[in-house]
Amino acid sequence: MKCALVTGGSRGIGRAICIKLAAMDYYVLVNYKANEEEAEKTMSLLRGKGGNGELLKFDVGNKAQVTQVLGGWIEKNAESNIEVLVNNAGVKDDVLLMWMKDEQWDTVINTSLNGFFYVTKLVLQNMLMQKYGRIINIVSLSGLKGLPGQTNYSAAKGGVIAATKALAQEVGRRNITVNAVAPGFIKTDMTEGLDEKQLRSLIPVSRFGEPEEVAHAVGFFASAESAYITGEVLSINGGMYS
Template sequence: MKCALVTGGSRGIGRAICIKLAAMGYHVLINYKDNREAAEITLASLHEKGGDGEVLKFDVGNKEEVAEALGGWIAAHTENRIEVLVNNAGIKEDVLLMWMKDEQWNNVINTSLNGFFYVTKLVLQDMLMQKYGRIINIVSLSGLKGLPGQTNYSAAKGGVIAATKALAQEVGRRNITVNAIAPGFIKTDMTEGLDEKQLRSLIPVSRFGEPEEVAHAVGFFASAESSYITGEVLSINGGMYS
């Protein structure tokens, strides 16, 4: 059984990615940290569309939880392979740096950057043995451009962008590609409090994006047809920054 793991797969962009990968024939591991109900809704959406998967609870930023939950799943399913890893989990704690608390810095860095390291290192072992894999990191416009009030988030996502490029060079000969997708303003819980009408003037296509538009790009990077593309960062932001 070919499997795909999506961290932070319970809502928003993560949910859309889970649905897309299930439609491509993957058994999807829907990772969540706390909200099991949302993860179960994602799983039900896969089933409604004829796909399959399961939920898997762990905090990507907690090395012990990753080892126990994800490592335990891998050890118990030696006949199955995680061919696609989507590092999507991330949090925002926006505040100007002068007022930022240590925990606001650490929480954001730990989830996005350390989480990428803990999860990818574990999944990568089998990909290297099988000489096949697709690693797709969901980063952000923040990691490319930098946005005020998001020094922690920009640092975390910028770090993952740099790691994407470095890891791509390490594993390319094993038929493993590593790419990143940098969304701009996408209609999810994370952008719920933003004034879309006011922000439209900054976006050449004059609208926020949909989670499914990000998921479509993930589907391409997850496919065999993308095998000659690695170390790339694809911006999905309506043309507001490249």
């Protein structure tokens, strides 16, 4: 059984990615940290479109949980291969650096950057043995351009971008690609507090993006046809920055 793991798959971009990969005939492992109701909704939507999968509850930034839950699943399902890994889990806690508390820095860095490390290291082992894999990291415009009030988030996503490029060089010979998708303003819970009308003037296409537009790009990177593309960062931001 070919499987795809999506971290932070319960809502927004993660949910759209889960549905997209299910449509590509992957058995989708939907990771979530706390919101079981939204995770169940994702699974219901996925199955409603003819897909299948299961929920995996763990905090990507907690090494012990990753090892216990994800490591346990891998051990119990030796006949199944996680061919696609989408590192989507992330949090933001915006504040100017001069007022940023240690925990605001630690939480954001831990979820995106440490989470990438813990999950990818575990999943990569089998990809190397199978000599096939697709790793797609969801980063951000903030990690490319930097945004005021997001020093922690920019550092976390910028770190994942650098890690994407480095890991791509390490595993390319094993037919494993590692790419990143960098969304700009996408209609999700993370952007619901922003004034879209005011921000439209900054976006050449004059609108916020849809989660499905990000998922479409992830689906391309997850496909066998993208085998000669690795170490790349694809911006999905309506032309704001590249």
